[in-house]
Amino acid sequence: MLIAIERVLDKGExxxxxxxxDGCAWQDGAATAGGLARSQKTNQQLAEDDPVGVALGEDILRRIGANPLFVSAALPNKIYPPRFNRYAGGGAYGAHVDSALMRAPRGELMLRSDLSATLFLSEPDEYDGGELEIEGPFGVQSVKLPAGDMILYPASSLHRVTPVTRGARVASFFWIESFVGDEGQRTLLFDLDQAIQGVTPLAKAGDENLLKLTGVYHNLVRRWAVT
Structure with missing residues (x-):
C-alpha cells in the first residue's frame, strides 16, 4: 500500500x-549503507547528530503525529528519527530493501521497519530524474511529489532512487514500526477506518450501524496489534 500524504509542510515551511x-555540512551517504547497498548509493546525507537535522526531524515528528491520514495508515508504535538526504550530479540509490531491524542514534530506540517514508523538500521541476521507484504486486510505481508532500510505503519493498541529472533532490526519510506489523491487516484497517470517516458526516448522531462498524475497527486493532 502506497499512501501519499499532502501538505505535511506548506510552501513557506x-x-x-x-x-x-542549505547551510549544513552534507556527508557521503554511502557510509551509512549496508554492505550490499553501499556500492549502489551515491548521495549525500546529514549526520545523525547534526543539530539542524535533529531539530527539523523533531518538527516533522510533531506534524505527522497530528496528521490523521498518517496515523490511520501507519498506526505508529515507534518512529526512527527523520534524517535528510540530497541527490545531485548523477547521484542515485540502486535497488535495495531497507534493513528489517534498526537501532536509532545513540542506541535509544530499536525498531522493526514496517513502513518507509519520504518527505519531498524539492519541487519536481527543480530537478530531472530522482524518482522514487517502488516495486509492488502491480509492477513498479514511480513517485515524484511536490515539495511538502510525503509518500508512505512498505519497507519490505524493493525500491530505488533514479539518477538526478539536473538540479538537486532534497528530502527527509525515516521508518516506522507499526502496532500492526502485517501489511495486509494494516491495509484492511486503513480501508475500514477511511470508510468510517467517509460515512460519519452522512450518518445521524448515534447511528447504530456506524457504531457497530467503529466497534469492529477497534476490536480488529485489539486482535492484531502488538505492543
Whole structure:
C-alpha cells in the first residue's frame, strides 16, 4: 500500500527547511549503507547528530503525529528519527530493501521497519530524474511529489532512487514500526477506518450501524496489534 500524504509542510515551511539545510555540512551517504547497498548509493546525507537535522526531524515528528491520514495508515508504535538526504550530479540509490531491524542514534530506540517514508523538500521541476521507484504486486510505481508532500510505503519493498541529472533532490526519510506489523491487516484497517470517516458526516448522531462498524475497527486493532 502506497499512501501519499499532502501538505505535511506548506510552501513557506518548505522554504524555511531548505534555507536551514542549505547551510549544513552534507556527508557521503554511502557510509551509512549496508554492505550490499553501499556500492549502489551515491548521495549525500546529514549526520545523525547534526543539530539542524535533529531539530527539523523533531518538527516533522510533531506534524505527522497530528496528521490523521498518517496515523490511520501507519498506526505508529515507534518512529526512527527523520534524517535528510540530497541527490545531485548523477547521484542515485540502486535497488535495495531497507534493513528489517534498526537501532536509532545513540542506541535509544530499536525498531522493526514496517513502513518507509519520504518527505519531498524539492519541487519536481527543480530537478530531472530522482524518482522514487517502488516495486509492488502491480509492477513498479514511480513517485515524484511536490515539495511538502510525503509518500508512505512498505519497507519490505524493493525500491530505488533514479539518477538526478539536473538540479538537486532534497528530502527527509525515516521508518516506522507499526502496532500492526502485517501489511495486509494494516491495509484492511486503513480501508475500514477511511470508510468510517467517509460515512460519519452522512450518518445521524448515534447511528447504530456506524457504531457497530467503529466497534469492529477497534476490536480488529485489539486482535492484531502488538505492543
Amino acid at each position: 518548505v522554504g524555511v527547511f531548505r534555507a536551514r539545510l
